[in-house]
Amino acid sequence: MKSVMVTGPGLTATVEVPAPVAGPADVLVRIRACGICGSDGMYIAVGGIPPRQGATPLGHEPAGEIVEAGAEVTGLAVGDHVVLNPMASGDGIIGSGGAQGGLNELVLIRGAQAGVHLVTVPEHVPFEVAALNEPMAVATHAVNRLEPKPGQTAVVFGAGPIGLGAAIGLKLRGVAHVVVVDVVPNRLAKALKVGADAVIDSSREDVAARLLELHGEAPRYFGRHGKPATELYLDAAGVPAVIETVLATARHGARLSIVAVHKKPISVDFGSLLTSELTIALAMGYPTEIFEVTKDLVEHWERYALIVSDVLPYTQVGRALDLAATPGAADKVVVTLP
Known part of the structure; x- marks a missing residue:
């Protein structure tokens, strides 16, 4: 699969990495949208986050669709639209120094629990709006x-x-x-x-x-x-x-x-x-708010949608990162994946 990574100070690339494999307690999510945060620009500028200096997967504002759910997983099913808690991943914070990034094509949630690692959102909420869940929790x-x-x-x-x-x-x-x-x-x-x-x-x-x-x-x-x-x-x-x-x-x-x-x-x-x-x-992060905000986001999604200024396809992720890092060029940039 493809993954967008910091490859050095000021450098990013879309690279091929092994696709994750779900176990019986895991959920595999195909990422359909991921917002770009100001901190992504900071990670790029310094060349990543130790211990993944020079190879840091990017993206911590993901929304996607479950494509595989292990036999032991309850409350979640293939086809569910979901938002993720980047802080709850067992292999490090998604997109902020962890092993996976929200700008991956696929993200594996190990030991997936609904309400802890991810929650479902109605299908009528566009993925680019659902991807606001993390910054709106902040x-x-x-x-x-x-x-x-x-x-x-x-x-x-x-x-x-x-x-x-x-x-x-x-x-x-x-x-x-x-x-x-x-x-x-x-x-x-x-x-x-x-x-x-x-x-x-x-x-x-x-x-x-x-x-x-x-x-x-x-x-x-x-x-x-x-x-x-x-x-x-x-x-x-x-x-x-x-x-x-x-x-x-x-x-x-x-x-x-x-x-x-x-x-x-x-x-x-x-x-x-x-x-x-x-x-x-x-105020730092979202100690309890990551899924508290989801109800508001779903109920008032058209109002929250106004926050998104630019939606770019995954093929233009480099442009999206540059746009988000340019002062005054955009307000909120979201990358969408097929």
Whole structure:
């Protein structure tokens, strides 16, 4: 079968590898779609992930169809459309240093258990949308770290796939008003399409002033006044200006969830921040959310489908990787396999 691998620093190739063979407790999945993540670009740049340096299979956002199920497997059958939990694979994280990648033609799930390693999705959900399950689980974990309550107000910084997924998740949890902040007009337009109540172009507008207009002013507390009443902040952008804005504008008792990867240290003045009693929660991966999000994804698949900007066939996987790695060229790239 074919497998897309990192072959060296900055290099990838589609190579032939032995096709896996399913045992009595295993499931063999033919991958039908796999999203490209920003971390894939990082793996390519450094030449892979030890111990598979120079030979790292890529792709950790897969969806596919079961083509073989062992006699001991229950709750799963040949022909089922499925999404996978990359973290649960027994031979390492799929596409992130493990022995298999979601950009393989076939992926073997050893000791397959429904609800642990993979779950089924209805056939009417397109594979390229089902492949959003993994990144939307990341977004859902970031939302869960905020502990949102119905009727609250929120702002999401960054209208990439994770930010858009977080905006959808906040609205589905009953958050009354969700604002999305970005600097790219088409991303802001997409945020409104997926359900954001308002958007802010931070390259042209004062974020704090606009939040005051949209959410009103929070009650004075320990001398803190003139702050927006916004209760929830979510950083899916990963730029210092976001953290600086949140720290300067946070009302008393606000919560901040950081899911973005910050590549440089940021200075925080905890002295001036003390009276805000701001709760800062970091969000990494999806400890419980990988299949929690599937129900939302299935029920609202047409809304989630808006997140996908480019769908390319497997024969153009190199172009797909380049497109995803080029800033501003695409929002979410998904590769489809026959």
